[in-house]
Structure formats: structure tokens, C-alpha cells
Amino acid sequence: MKRRAPLHVAGTIRAPGDKSISHRALIFAALADGETRVRDILASADVHATASALRAMGVSIPELSTDFVVRGHGIAALTSPARAFDCANSGTTTRLLCGLLAGLPGRSARFEGDASLSRRPMRRVASPLASMGAHIDFEGAPGHDGLPMRVHGAQLRGTNYVSAHASAQVKGALLLAGLASGVEVVVEEPYRSRDHSERMLLARGVALEVSERSVRLPAAQQVTAADVVVPSDPSSATFFAALAALADSGELRLENVCLNPTRTGAFDVLQRMGVSLDVSEQRLVGGELIGTIVVRPEALNGTTIEGAEIPRCIDELPMLACLASQAAGETRIADAAELRVKESDRIRAVVDNLRTLGVDAEELPDGMRIIGSRTPLRGHVITHGDHRLAMAFGVLGAIPGNQITIDDPACVDVSYPRFWQDLAAAVGQGDAGVDVRQTTASGAAVGTPLTIAIDGPAASGKSSTAQWVAQKLGVRHVDSGAFYRAITYLALSTCGDPESWVADDVLANAPRISWRLTERSVLPLIDDIDQDTALRDAPVTRQVSRVAQMLAVREWVNQMVRSAGAAVDVVVDGRDIGTTVFPDAQLKVFLVADSWERARRRLVQRLRRRPTDAEIAEETEELVARDAKDATQSAPARDAITIDTTTVTQEEQVERIVALARATRERMVRPT
Numbered sequence: 001m002k003r004r005a006p007l008h009v010a011g012t013i014r015a016p017g018d019k020s021i022s023h024r025a026l027i028f029a030a031l032a033d034g035e036t037r038v039r040d041i042l043a044s045a046d047v048h049a050t051a052s053a054l055r056a057m058g059v060s061i062p063e064l065s066t067d068f069v070v071r072g073h074g075i076a077a078l079t080s081p082a083r084a085f086d087c088a089n090s091g092t093t094t095r096l097l098c099g100l101l102a103g104l105p106g107r108s109a110r111f112e113g114d115a116s117l118s119r120r121p122m123r124r125v126a127s128p129l130a131s132m133g134a135h136i137d138f139e140g141a142p143g144h145d146g147l148p149m150r151v152h153g154a155q156l157r158g159t160n161y162v163s164a165h166a167s168a169q170v171k172g173a174l175l176l177a178g179l180a181s182g183v184e185v186v187v188e189e190p191y192r193s194r195d196h197s198e199r200m201l202l203a204r205g206v207a208l209e210v211s212e213r214s215v216r217l218p219a220a221q222q223v224t225a226a227d228v229v230v231p232s233d234p235s236s237a238t239f240f241a242a243l244a245a246l247a248d249s250g251e252l253r254l255e256n257v258c259l260n261p262t263r264t265g266a267f268d269v270l271q272r273m274g275v276s277l278d279v280s281e282q283r284l285v286g287g288e289l290i291g292t293i294v295v296r297p298e299a300l301n302g303t304t305i306e307g308a309e310i311p312r313c314i315d316e317l318p319m320l321a322c323l324a325s326q327a328a329g330e331t332r333i334a335d336a337a338e339l340r341v342k343e344s345d346r347i348r349a350v351v352d353n354l355r356t357l358g359v360d361a362e363e364l365p366d367g368m369r370i371i372g373s374r375t376p377l378r379g380h381v382i383t384h385g386d387h388r389l390a391m392a393f394g395v396l397g398a399i400p401g402n403q404i405t406i407d408d409p410a411c412v413d414v415s416y417p418r419f420w421q422d423l424a425a426a427v428g429q430g431d432a433g434v435d436v437r438q439t440t441a442s443g444a445a446v447g448t449p450l451t452i453a454i455d456g457p458a459a460s461g462k463s464s465t466a467q468w469v470a471q472k473l474g475v476r477h478v479d480s481g482a483f484y485r486a487i488t489y490l491a492l493s494t495c496g497d498p499e500s501w502v503a504d505d506v507l508a509n510a511p512r513i514s515w516r517l518t519e520r521s522v523l524p525l526i527d528d529i530d531q532d533t534a535l536r537d538a539p540v541t542r543q544v545s546r547v548a549q550m551l552a553v554r555e556w557v558n559q560m561v562r563s564a565g566a567a568v569d570v571v572v573d574g575r576d577i578g579t580t581v582f583p584d585a586q587l588k589v590f591l592v593a594d595s596w597e598r599a600r601r602r603l604v605q606r607l608r609r610r611p612t613d614a615e616i617a618e619e620t621e622e623l624v625a626r627d628a629k630d631a632t633q634s635a636p637a638r639d640a641i642t643i644d645t646t647t648v649t650q651e652e653q654v655e656r657i658v659a660l661a662r663a664t665r666e667r668m669v670r671p672t
């Protein structure tokens with residue numbers, strides 16, 4: 001089938017710093033006694049997790065920027081962190097620092113992560129470390145070998161570890177454990193995995209012996225400080241190489257790309273599929289080969305990707321699979337079972353999404369089979385919060401004629417925060433400031449986020465319904481009332497008599513409030529701690545309406561809520577979400593219920609028993625009084641759909657909103 005409009009791709013892309021090298025730049029700087037200047041680091045969520053963890057161990061690391069200096073004090077000076085490491089979504093942070101901590105006698109740390117990271121297996125690092133004498137406890141359910149885990153550092157024995165997988169994270173963890181305990185470590189792998197650790201350690205005076213499939217770290221090695229310039233990440237550059245390959249005309253120049261041979265498998269695959277790639281300006285910087293790649297479109301053919309090539313392109317496989325959906329013939333990916341334990345089960349997620357879009361794709365135990373075609377692709381992609389899925393399908397969404405929405409475009413922050421702007425620029429949508437998620441050159445909606453506003457009076461069921469709807473749709477939930485409650489909670493202890501509260505004093509506490517995503521819900525944190533129960537207590541509930549009347553506080557909450565709900569599919573609940581906070585929400589619902597019924601539900605929720613009529617009557621009075629205090633900001637938006645829930649079950653109202661959301665999404669993907 002013919003495309004509706006040609007795709008012209010042009011310009012120069014300098015993809016962000018390499019993620020693997022960025023983590024290691026910080027870690028090796030922390031091991032050295034001296035200053036390390038770090039330039040062009042990837043300042044993404046994953047790398048922030050490593051930086052925070054190292055700071056908590058006493059290393060001086062300023063805010064990440066394009067040029068900064070890390071001051072390490074040597075391995076012996078590393079301390080136990082005062083709080084658990086928040087590894088967020090980062091497997092590299094977890095596995096590498098697990099190795100380092102395990103080899104530091106007398107130190108210990110608890111490792112925590114988000115839901116996706118907590119599902120990922122850690123035994124692959126814990127087992128070889130345990131064979132060296134390390135103590136690692138998994139604190140989750142019995143049999144669960146993921147986070148949370150506690151690592152107790154010890155003086156380890158040397159090891160000669162023969163690994164069943166080619167894994168740079170396992171290899172890196174063992175080398176760090178050996179460095180920390182000063183013992184010999186030999187790691188043998190079935191294929192050569194990424195060798196950034198080896199290159200960087202050699203450049204820092206460590207006497208490593210490296211051969212094709214093994215590395216030997218002699219005992220008692222010191223790491224010296226050495227400046228780093230981080231090259232562009234070839235995994236990130238691959239998205240743009242694929243985009244250029246899919247174009248009808250133009251050429252894209254990818255600058256400063258890391259061409260380490262353990263990382264360039266995807267470029268080999270692209271060439272085999274017929275893509276024209278010219279590599280020039282090659283040079284060695286800090287032990288890494290760097291160069292420029294110019295990509296031009298060509299007719300694409302399917303291929304087979306398997307065996308030793310897999311570790312060299314493991315992170316690029318989602319993009320290569322998406323590219324295969326546009327190539328002539330069949331593409332087969334095998335020997336890649338590792339994909340199932342990445343940020344998502346990337347075999348299942350890629351195949352499911354391709355099939356949703358209309359591609360003939362089949363899941364294999366260790367890979368997938370894809371039959372290419374040029375039929376326009378339509379549908380909604382579920383990323384499971386996986387950055388590489390968002391970007392791979394984002395590239396397909398940029399092809400004219402395709403209509404693809406993406407549930408969580410913001411998850412690209414993990415490795416490529418500027419991805420959507422760079423994509424917009426490459427497909428000729430003007431300045432890098434243009435957001436390709438809104439529309440592409442083809443007019444296709446590429447991940448235009450769906451915003452659902454749920455407003456209504458107290459105890460009408462907003463937050464529980466919003467949370468349930470968000471869960472069913474697989475999108476984010478933000479409870480705006482929780483932010484009013486958080487700032488009220490702090491005012492209670494810092495602002496004296498509530499009668500004399502003024503906005504400036506109340507807002508002085510705002511810097512102590514942040515938010516974090518747990519599962520799918522945004523949680524306000526106070527001094528980094530979740531105070532959920534206290535926020536629902538009577539003292540806060542009694543004063544929160546007063547605070548919610550302060551215009552400056554409303555502005556602050558609106559900003560917090562907008563930042564928590566920006567650029568992702570989201571359900572937000574409150575009083576003025578559809579009118580003020582997200583007036584452009586595509587779906588607005590206003591929940592109402594008889595005040596007696598609302599009071600009854602609130603009491604059931606609070607008392608966990610059937611309330612008496614007298615109790616309900618008293619609670620009804622309080623609710624009505626609260627409604628009056630919140631009345632100014634609580635009117636329904638003109639385009640809101642009002643649902644009276646007095647006589648329906650909560651499940652029914654959730655189903656109704658989910659159906660409305662699906663219909664809304666359908667209209668967004670296929671505008672009439």
C-alpha cells in the first residue's frame with residue numbers, strides 16, 4: 001500500500017551521552033582519590049539515581065550538567081548511606097553498586113526501586129557475589145530475587161567466575177567487588193559483553209588483562225582519577241538511524257557516536273537490511289572509538305538477528321523489530337530471551353504492540369518473528385513505562401499515514417530526555433522546541449496524551465474512582481487534593497494558629513514537598529517521606545479548605561499537578577481540574593452523589609463498619625459545611641459529563657468512565 005505523504009528526514013543529531021559510560025564515569029570517579037572532570041554526561045533519570053547513591057556514600061558530585069567535577073576520596077573512604085538507595089528504574093545503578101557495596105567491609109545499604117525495576121532479577125549478580133563471600137538479602141516475598149534487597153559489605157574472596165550470560169552488568173559488578181575488597185577477579189563469558197568498564201579501568205591505571213571472552217583483575221588495584229568526555233549513546237542514535245532508513249528522502253548525520261565494537265551490532269543489522277551507513281571522522285577518546293555516521297534511506301529487507309550478535313544490539317532490538325515491520329519479508333530474532341527481563345518483557349511488549357498496530361508478528365520463547373508490510377499502522381501503544389518502547393514506536397509514529405498514540409511518552413527521560421524534540425526537528429517540524437507528540441508532519445497523533453479530569457464534591461468517590469480508572473487504562477493517576485493536604489500538614493506544625501495563616505507562610509513550606517511515581521499513582525512526599533495516612537487525618541481535613549482558598553497556594557498546587565500530569569496519559573481528580581488545571585482535558589467527568597450517601601460511604605471507609613443513622617447525620621452536616629467552603633472552585637466544567645453515583649456501584653461508575661475514555665481515545669486516533 002502507498003503512503004499518504006513522503007517522509008523527508010534531514011539534519012544533524014547529537015544523541016545524548018552514552019548511558020553505560022555515564023554510570024561508570026561517576027562510579028570510577030568515586031573510587032579514585034582526586035578530581036575527575038566529567039563532560040557531556042547523560043543527565044537522565046537513571047544516571048541521577050547513580051549520582052544520588054554515590055553522594056549518599058560521601059562522594060562529592062554536584063548537580064549533573066554538561067561539565068562538572070567529581071571529588072572522590074578513594075575506595076576506603078566510601079561510607080554506608082544514611083537512607084536506602086532509590087535506584088528508580090535503573091538496573092545498572094542497582095547491579096554495579098551492589099557489587100561495589102558487597103566488597104566494602106563494614107558498609108551496608110538497602111536498595112529500592114520502582115515497580116518495574118523491583119521485578120527484575122538480581123540473583124544473577126547476587127549469586128556470583130555470594131560465591132565470593134558476599135551477604136545479600138532479598139527482602140520481598142519468598143523466592144523473589146528482586147528489590148528491595150539489602151547488601152552487607154564484607155571482605156570477599158577472589159573468584160574465577162564462568163558466566164552463563166554475556167552481561168556487562170554482572171561483569172562490572174564483579175570487577176567492582178574485586179576492586180573494593182582488593183582481590184583477584186576473573187570473569188569468563190560465552191560472548192563478549194560491553195567492555196566500557198575494562199576500557200575505563202585501563203585508562204585509570206588498573207592492570208586489567210583483557211582477552212576476547214574473559215577479563216582478569218589482579219588483586220590490590222588502585223583507581224586513579226581521569227577526566228571523561230562521554231560520547232553519544234549508540235543505542236539512542238539507532239532510533240534516528242532507523243528513522244532516516246524509513247524516510248523517502250534526505251540524510252541524517254549522527255555525530256560523536258560511540259563506535260565501541262561491543263555496541264555497534266545494530267548498525268551491522270541495519271546495513272544487512274539494506275540501510276546506507278557511512279562512518280567517518282573516527283577517533284579514539286578515553287579508550288573509546290568515536291565517529292560520525294551518515295544515514296540515507298534505502299529499500300529495506302528482513303533479516304535474522306541471533307547468536308553472538310545479540311549482546312551487541314540487545315538494547316536496540318525493540319527499534320530493529322519496529323523497523324522490520326516496514327521491511328520486505330520476514331525478520332527473525334532469536335537467542336534473545338534476555339529481553340524478557342529488561343525494563344519490560346520486551347519480547348511480549350513489542351509483539352503485542354506491533355499486533356495492536358496491525359503488524360503480523362509472533363512471539364517466540366527467545367525472540368520474535370515479524371513480517372514486514374507498508375500498510376499504515378494505527379493504534380495505541382502501551383509502553384509499560386519502558387523508554388526504548390516509547391522511542392521505537394515513536395519513530396514508527398513519525399511515518400506519514402501511521403496514527404499511533406503512546407501511553408507514556410515521558411518515560412523517554414530514562415535515557416533520552418530530548419527525544420521528542422529531536423524527532424520533531426529531524427522530520428522537519430521546525431525548531432527543536434516543537435513537540436512531535438502533538439502532531440507529526442503527516443498530521444498523525446504521535447502520543448498526544450489523553451487527560452481525564454474527574455471533579456466533584458467531597459466523598460463523591462473521585463480519588464478512588466480515578467485510581468481504579470487509571471489502573472484499568474494503564475495510565476498515571478494524580479490526586480490534586482493530596483497536594484492541598486500536604487501543604488496543610490506542614491502549616492499545622494510551622495504556621496501557628498490556623499486563624500492567622502497567610503499564604504506566604506504556608507507556601508514557605510512548598511520546597512519540602514515533592515512527588516514521586518509509585519506504581520501508577522503520583523504520591524506527594526514531605527521531606528522525601530510518604531505521609532499518606534497523616535494527610536487524611538482530622539487535623540488536616542479540618543484546615544485544608546482554608547488553605548485551598550489561598551490563591552497563591554492554588555497556583556502552586558496547579559503547577560505541581562500539571563508537572564505530575566504533563567505529557568503522559570493521566571487521570572487527575574480534584575475540584576477544578578476540568579475548569580482550571582487541565583481545561584483542555586479531552587474527557588471531563590463530574591461525580592455527584594446525594595450528601596447522605598456520600599457521608600455514609602465516608603464513614604464506611606473510615607470506620608470499616610456499618611455506620612448508625614446518627615453518625616451519618618452528623619457526618620452529612622460536616623460534608624455539607626465542607627462543600628460550602630470549597631464551593632468557589634468546585635463548579636463542573638461546561639463540557640463535563642455529570643455522573644450521579646448515588647445508586648450505582650463503584651464498579652459500574654468505573655466501567656462507564658473507562659468506556660468514555662476508550663471512546664475519547666478512539667476519536668483522538670481517528671479524528672472525524
Ligand SMILES: Nc1ncnc2c1ncn2[C@@H]1O[C@H](COP(=O)(O)OP(=O)(O)OP(=O)(O)O)[C@@H](O)[C@H]1O
Nearest residue numbers: 458459460461462463464465601605645648649650
Ligand atoms: N458508587 C459507589 N458506591 C459505594 N461506595 C463508593 C462509590 N463510589 C465511591 N465509593 C466509596 O466512597 C468512599 C469515598 O471515595 P473517595 O475517597 O474516592 O472520595 P473523594 O471524592 O476522593 O473524597 P475527598 O474529596 O474527600 O478526597 C471510598 O471508600 C469509595 O470506595
Ligand SMILES: Nc1ccn([C@H]2C[C@H](O)[C@@H](COP(=O)(O)O)O2)c(=O)n1
Nearest residue numbers: 480481482484544545548574575576
Ligand atoms: N483541585 C482541588 C483539589 C482539592 N481542593 C480542596 C478541597 C478540599 O478542601 C481539599 C482536599 O481535597 P480532597 O482530598 O478532600 O479531595 O482541597 C481544591 O480546592 N481543589
